[in-house]
Amino acid sequence: MKNKKPIGLKIINWESTETVSFQRQHFALYAILLVFLMIYLLRLWHLQVLEGSSYRFQSENNRIRIEEISSSRGIIFDRAGVPIVENRPAYHLVIIREDIRDLDGTLRELARLCERNPDDFFAIVEANRTTPKFMPLRIASDLDRDCLARIEAQRIRLPGVVIQLEPKREYKWNGTAAHLVGYLSEITEAELRSEKYQGYYPGEDIGKVGVESAFEQYLHGKRGGRQVEVDAVGRRIRLLDEVLPISGRNLWLTLDMDLQRTAELLLEGKTGAIVAVDPRDGSVLAFACNPTFDQEKFIRGLKKDDWNALTKDPSHPLLNRGSGAAYPPGSTYKAFVAIGALKDGAITSTSTFSCPGYLQYGDRRYRCWRDAGHGGVDVERAIIQSCDVFFYNTGLKLGVDKIAQYANMFGLGERTGIGLYGEHPGLIPTSWWKKQATGVPWQRGETISISIGQGFDLVTPLQMAMGYAAVGNNGKLWYPYVVKRIEGSTGDEIAEIKPRLKRSIPIEQRYFDIVKKGLTGVVESAGGTAHAIRDPAYQTAGKTGTAQVVHVAQGANRKLLEKLTKAKDKDHAWFVGYAPAGDPQICVAAIVEHGGHGASMAAPLVQKVIQAHLKGKTEK
Amino acid sequence: MMDRRLIENFDWSIIWVLFAIISIGLLSIYSALYVQIQAHPTNNLFLRQLVWLAVGMMVMCCSLFIDYQKLRSLSPWIYGSVLLLLVLVLVAGKEVNGSRRWIEIAGFQFQPSEFMKVVIVLQLAGYFSSQDVPGYPSLGKLILPVCFTIAPVLLVLAEPDLGTAISILAISTTIIFYVGIRWKYLAIGALSILPFIMPIWEHALKPYQKRRILILLRPDLDPLGAGYHIRQSKIAIGSGMLWGKGFLNGTQNKLHFLPEKHTDFIFSVWAEEWGFVGSAVLILLFCLLIFLTLRVAGRSRDRYGSLIVVGMSAYILWQAIINIGMVIGLLPVVGITLPFVSYGGSSLITLCLAVGMIENVSMRRYVFQTR
Structure with a gap:
């Protein structure tokens, strides 16, 4: 009986198993418990009883x-x-x-x-x-x-x-x-x-x-x-x-304060923007917008009335006209159409179109800016004299989507990536875009308008400056940047910001040469639209543009119309140029809202900025 | 199914002590959140804590019914999935105050790192009670449990949540010590870590990380943050004096001088209002709870059971020691809550689960087993 275990059942008792071996550790745990208990009680006695009254005083007069x-x-x-x-x-x-x-x-x-x-x-x-x-x-x-x-x-x-x-x-x-x-x-x-x-x-x-x-x-x-x-x-x-x-x-x-002041003085009394960049690295040299606003006012605490006055001001002083507003590019767009058409084979350097002063398309007559016409022109002369009819024909041959493809290559229709709040992407239309946006398919007649930078086309002055810089430097499209160095307040840690190339534009050098020759002729040759701004010290290249704000009716007397139109209906004046033409060091885009003709209004501004930059450097 | 012996062996004394501690916790949270409760009588953290408590009690009851022996084969799976959740938190967790600790499932947020504290106990207990691991195991047998511990600790540190990492480390260390460790292994371990400390400190850590660690050790380096909090906490506790200022009369607490008063610094709220007498009672209650749970460990049927119980008590013990130590200014502030007293859902539920496991082992200390 003594040795017999009940069959099928087994009693397990902890004392007979291996748990016993834990006894030493068990006591160690009790010891830890006891030690902390003593220390904590002593500490609390010290805090609450021995020094309690002093803490009570501090808590009632919490003076820290x-x-x-x-x-x-x-x-x-x-x-x-x-x-x-x-x-x-x-x-x-x-x-x-x-x-x-x-x-x-x-x-x-x-x-x-x-x-x-x-x-x-x-x-x-x-x-x-x-x-x-x-x-x-x-x-x-x-x-x-x-x-x-x-x-x-x-x-x-x-x-x-x-x-x-x-x-x-x-x-x-x-x-x-x-x-x-x-x-x-x-x-x-x-x-x-x-x-x-x-x-x-x-x-x-x-x-x-x-x-x-x-x-x-x-x-x-x-x-x-x-x-x-x-x-x-x-x-x-x-x-x-x-x-x-x-x-x-x-x-x-990267701003040059002297150049910035020069640009701002030039804009005084006008509404518009001047953006100057260095075509060699994309750094922004000047970025002037007019009207501007009082930054100090924000620091002193802007009253509600002040804010309302600023935002309701019809001249929109808070609007960043350099990169936050987009305008039709007008004739400045032609350089991109030309280089795209050359690359694509739609035209060659010797292709000519004859310009009788208008293009008859269907039952509509699209006019050249020069009523008398330009006669037979090739691409170089078409740029120099800004012949609209040449580009109407070229645009029709190239087609809307190809035009957009080449404009996009030069950074139009996308944010430049300058990294500032509220950059406008602009708009370069495609047939797909129009169907999406309006539900109506693209009309070929519309291609005629966009070939000379009218119609749906929208660009920012910064985009134009970067795009022309890429023409001037033979195809390097940079990211524009404004901060070149970040340093610790004691000057010990310094981070230099390097220029970043956005893309190398895949267009052959010979096409660049043709377009650049035309752009140089705009200023340098006697028949150029901006010959008046020529500076003999160096060669300037560029393109005028006059962006229509109000559609001019067919057959209207343009001279008379210009006299009659109110200031707010006048065309926007553009000029985008770079210098020296052979090895550009500065590229400037200027727009004057409702300024009239690009040649007379915007081109002189650009030349003065270029002069200040190039001559200011030689003086220093 | 429920054997009479199971009920007989249920340790009621643990439950009574637990209820006493929880009551102190509720009183303190009520006082700490008094202003909020007055403003939103129907929607406040105190009511939410009551809900958590109810959930915790249900979890505790449920955990009694499954024989802990069945967990032996399940624990690697549970451990693995909680480890996965910890990885998930780092990838898809919700960021609060610069650290990712929370995961949201079906509208409920919880901290997987809390559950790891219980799961690591089951995993280590399972490992050390298996046939081929003797007491005072050899060095080779210690590699696996060290890995079991390091993996979650590193993941939790990455969140970053230093407090939880320390808790997990303390729990595992206690279990390994309890199993028995030879002094020479301890020496080997210490000596092998030592040469890495300086290079890691010099090269691997970023300046702000170094600063954080230094502040932990010396709060006076951050006088506007941790240093200020400790000073205010000491004033709160000290001003309680022998008998305290009375329920809802704590001024430090009312004037928002105390930071995190309903979570990490809840002990200061209690000590200010109930004085030395109150704080001594709370500390003694914790000691009693630990004593009672360790008694279960000593009486349990097998090695697996006692290791589970020791791990669970270590969980409560170390959190209480570290939390009280930091609010009375003896230990660095690391963000560990006071078990059953601080506000917090994940922590309360996990703690209830831990007590449930202790009772589970206690209930099955003599059981007839069929062959």
């Missing part, structure tokens, strides 16, 4: 504060190191309500000292009723010197009033290159929550457009702060700890 130290934003220089955007100190009026015994009286006194309406201050305090009373509350920003002096003199009588120093943006050349540089404005609540602005605080300024926005992550530094102990009236007794702010990185632009 976090004060922020603003960081300064990176400085923006031009290509030669001239500062365009800097920082200046701004003084803000801040109150800590917990430390103020008579809040109403203090606010009234402050309003008197600042010469402001006390109700404004009451409204701010009321709006922040729920924020903790120990938190600093800014009630007035960017005090002027007199007001600052008056408050400083009275500070001793005003407990809980603090003057906060903060670096503020200063646009040294207010309004200059404003569309490219951009402006700042206070971060919104939605932006604060977004992933892009992690680590930002309410009340901080962020770049809204232009370089200020595109390079926000570099320009924006990191705010610091200090932990301080303050007394009952909020005066600092002791600095407990401090974290220094980190300044933002400085940017060096």
Whole structure:
């Protein structure tokens, strides 16, 4: 019986199995438990009983504060190191309500000292009723010197009033290159929550457009702060700890400030844009838009009325006319049609079309700009004299989709990739696009219009500058860029930004030579449409353009019409050119809205910018 | 199916202690979120915690019914799939405050890393109780369990979630120690890691990563963040004095001085309002809970059972030790919550599952087995 186990059943008892071997470790765990129990109880006894009353006092007079130290934003220089955007100190009026015994009286006194309406201050305090009373509350920003002096003199009588120093943006050349540089404005609540602005605080300024926005992550530094102990009236007794702010990185632009000023002066009184790029690397040398806007106004805090006035202004000062607006290219488009037709074999360098002053197509008569006609012209002369009829015929032979294909090669109809907010892609129509967009198939007559850059065609001045640069440099289409160097605020870490080639255009050199000869003839040969701007010091190449705003009815007397049309119905004047023609160092596109003829209005602007660049360099 | 002995061996004392701790947790969360509760009486985190608690209790009950022996063959599969979820989190997880920890399935968010804490216990217990792994295993037998641990730890670190990584590491280490480890292996391990520390520190880590680690060890390096939090936490706890300020009377808590007060710093809220007496009671309750669970480990039927129980108690033990240690300013702030007290759904459910497993082992300590 003793040795018999019950059949089919087995009792397992832990004491008889291997668990026993764990006993030592078991006691080790109990020991750990006991050690931590003792340490923690002693620590709590120390904190809560021995030093409890001191902590109780601290908790009732919680006098440890976090004060922020603003960081300064990176400085923006031009290509030669001239500062365009800097920082200046701004003084803000801040109150800590917990430390103020008579809040109403203090606010009234402050309003008197600042010469402001006390109700404004009451409204701010009321709006922040729920924020903790120990938190600093800014009630007035960017005090002027007199007001600052008056408050400083009275500070001793005003407990809980603090003057906060903060670096503020200063646009040294207010309004200059404003569309490219951009402006700042206070971060919104939605932006604060977004992933892009992690680590930002309410009340901080962020770049809204232009370089200020595109390079926000570099320009924006990191705010610091200090932990301080303050007394009952909020005066600092002791600095407990401090974290220094980190300044933002400085940017060096590719802009040449002298050239930029020249371009802006040329645009004065006109509406339009001048964009100058270096055809050798795609760097932007000048980027002028007119009308421009007051960047400082955004810093001082734009009032609602100011904003409304800016956005409702019929001249649209906030519009970036250099890359954010698109216009029909007019005759400046012909260079691309010509090179495409040569490459495609639709024409050769010797093909001629005769121009009687119009092209009869179906029952419509498409007119050349010169009523008398140009006679028989080849492609070179057609460019020099801007013969419309030659390009009507060429366009019809090439077809809409081929024209678009070659225009696209030169970067038209797509964003250039300059990386600035709100770039317009322009529009180069194809038969597919028209069917998609309007539901109506492409009409061959429309090909005639787009061959001379009218109709649906839309381009930005920046696209034109890059496209002509690619013609001038024999097929290298660059990405335009504006920032050439990013450096740490102490100048220790420097990142140079390299030019980037967008594509090498697969067109043979001989076709480039033919078109470039024509473009040079526009300025250099006696019959050229822009011969008047010739500068004997160097050869200039380019193309005039006059983009129709209002359709001219058939058979109308053009001379009379020009006299009668109102300013807003006048044509846009274009000129795009580069120089020296043989080895281009600068390519400039200019548009003057409702400026009339490209030759008389836009071409002189371009030549003056080229002169300033080429001659300015030899002088230096 | 349910044997009478199963019910007899259910350890009720663990449940009573657990309820005491959970009640303290609810009181503290209520106080910490008082302002929110006043503003939104029908939709607040306190009510949500009650829902989580109900779910946790159900999970605990369910976990009692499956004989833990059946988990032995299942655990590699569970371990593998949770590991996969951890990879998924890194790829498709929801980013909150710069780290990817959450995964969303059918509208519910959860942290797979929490469940890893329980799953790693099952996996290691299974490995160390198999036939061919003796007590004080040889070095070769330790390679696999080290890999089991390192894989989830690295994945969790990548989220990044240092607190959970430390928890998993502490749990595994406890189990390996419990099985028994020879001193010379420990020395070998330490010596083989040592030469890599400096090169990794110098070359592999980015400056901001180094800074983060330094701040963990010395909060005074970040006086506006961790340093400020610790100072405020100490003021809150200390100002509680012997008897505390009373329920809902904590001023540190009310004035928003305490960060993460309903999660990581919940102990400070309790200590401020209930004083040294309250905090001592809470600590003693944790000790009692650990003592009772370790007693189950000692009594369990087999090695597998006791390793499961030890792992689960280590989970509770280390989280409590690290969390309380950091809020009273003795340990670096790493973001580990206080078990059963801090707010948090994934953590509460996982903890309930852990207690369920402990009871599961306790219930089956004497069982008739048919041949």
